[in-house]
Amino acid sequence: MNPKDFLPNPYRDLPAEGKVAWKAPSNIALVKYWGKKANQIPANPSISFTLDACATTTSIVYSRKEESSQFSFDLLLDGRPKDDFKPKIQTFFERIVDYVPFLTSYHFKIETSNSFPHSSGIASSASGMAALALCLLDIERKLDAKMDDVFFNKKASFLARLGSGSACRSIEGDLIQWGIHQEIPTSSDLFGIKYPFDVDSVFNNFHDTILLVHKGEKQVSSTVGHNLMHDHPYAARRFQQAHDNLNKLKEVFSKGDLESFIQIVESEALTLHAMMMTSNPYFILMKPDTLEIINKIWVYRKETKTPICFTLDAGANVHVLYPKSVKEKAIQFIQNELVAHCENGHYICDRIGKGARKLVENTQ
Numbered sequence: 031m032n033p034k035d036f037l038p039n040p041y042r043d044l045p046a047e048g049k050v051a052w053k054a055p056s057n058i059a060l061v062k063y064w065g066k067k068a069n070q071i072p073a074n075p076s077i078s079f080t081l082d083a084c085a086t087t088t089s090i091v092y093s094r095k096e097e098s099s100q101f102s103f104d105l106l107l108d109g110r111p112k113d114d115f116k117p118k119i120q121t122f123f124e125r126i127v128d129y130v131p132f133l134t135s136y137h138f139k140i141e142t143s144n145s146f147p148h149s150s151g152i153a154s155s156a157s158g159m160a161a162l163a164l165c166l167l168d169i170e171r172k173l174d175a176k177m178d179d180v181f182f183n184k185k186a187s188f189l190a191r192l193g194s195g196s197a198c199r200s201i202e203g204d205l206i207q208w209g210i211h212q213e214i215p216t217s218s219d220l221f222g223i224k225y226p227f228d229v230d231s232v233f234n235n236f237h238d239t240i241l242l243v244h245k246g247e248k249q250v251s252s253t254v255g256h257n258l259m260h261d262h263p264y265a266a267r268r269f270q271q272a273h274d275n276l277n278k279l280k281e282v283f284s285k286g287d288l289e290s291f292i293q294i295v296e297s298e299a300l301t302l303h304a305m306m307m308t309s310n311p312y313f314i315l316m317k318p319d320t321l322e323i324i325n326k327i328w329v330y331r332k333e334t335k336t337p338i339c340f341t342l343d344a345g346a347n348v349h350v351l352y353p354k355s356v357k358e359k360a361i362q363f364i365q366n367e368l369v370a371h372c373e374n375g376h377y378i379c380d381r382i383g384k385g386a387r388k389l390v391e392n393t394q
């Protein structure tokens with residue numbers, strides 16, 4: 031497909047008003063997206079587990095306004111105006127208006143809230159942009175009765191990507207791949223797809239316990255980090271490595287090979303942070319407690335042979351991944367040894383999820 035396929039036919043009758051609401055989950059990448067080209071095109075393919083508990087709920091009440099090229103919207107986070115988020119939404123609207131041209135015909139009241147605590151260091155951009163994209167596309171679906179679920183999910187992912195790259199992996203569950211890969215014929219740079227190959231049942235019920243090591247704002251945003259991959263001395267090799275790791279995962283997933291899964295996932299996490307440490311300017315997002323946790327996981331795994339591993343996002347928090355079959359042991363270990371490294375002892379128990387869901391029937 032190409033971007034033109036997402037341009038709608040001219041609208042006939044725009045309703046006067048309406049309401050939509052969606053809940054979209056966050057996701058955690060196994061093979062990481064780090065580096066991008068123009069128009070939110072990823073420099074390398076990635077794959078992620080869709081999460082369940084960490085999610086954003088967004089509702090939009092829309093009402094007709096005078097036609098003009100200006101956007102008009104209010105933004106509320108947890109019921110309070112959140113004006114510092116507005117520039118990001120404005121930029122998002124500018125990027126997607128060609129694909130959802132009704133944006134200039136309405137005033138939107140956007141209300142949003144996250145299931146995870148404020149400033150937890152968990153990025154809300156993936157779930158937030160996914161929920162917003164789904165609400166907007168749902169408004170368009172009311173105008174185009176022919177839009178089926180397959181196209182709806184593709185276009186929602188396409189729009190979400192233009193808000194935040196990783197958001198395109200937060201529409202569906204439970205294993206989502208994004209970015210062209212030679213061995214995955216249906217893969218696309220424009221939207222995420224459900225992983226199309228066999229996946230052993232050991233991966234069906236994976237858990238992700240997120241250890242909140244550092245809850246403050248990070249010193250370098252992901253968008254800045256992505257841009258530092260331009261002219262990065264190791265960029266070309268890193269992008270190739272992501273392709274190679276996706277190749278290796280095909281057999282790992284089909285065979286349920288947890289040992290190789292752990293090796294690839296942990297290597298991806300450390301490579302992501304190695305890219306940050308070797309960019310110009312260089313930076314470090316891990317904290318001493320991040321490293322303590324990693325070392326303890328390694329020791330525990332060696333001593334007990336429990337298939338438990340870590341991955342990292344662009345921050346200091348640690349995602350501890352393990353299959354459901356070892357849940358009791360893993361939680362015990364986390365509580366006994368790892369929680370002490372979390373800020374105020376805080377952590378979030380999450381697991382693989384099935385994707386976004388609609389909350390309120392469109393009332394127009």
Ligand code: 2P0
Nearest residue numbers: 059062063194195196252253343344
């Ligand atoms: C990922 N991350 O694959 C990687 C790994 C963080 C670490 O994608 O600039 O918020 O909005 O496209 O998607 C975070 O970057 O960046 C990210 P933008 P995004 O999940």
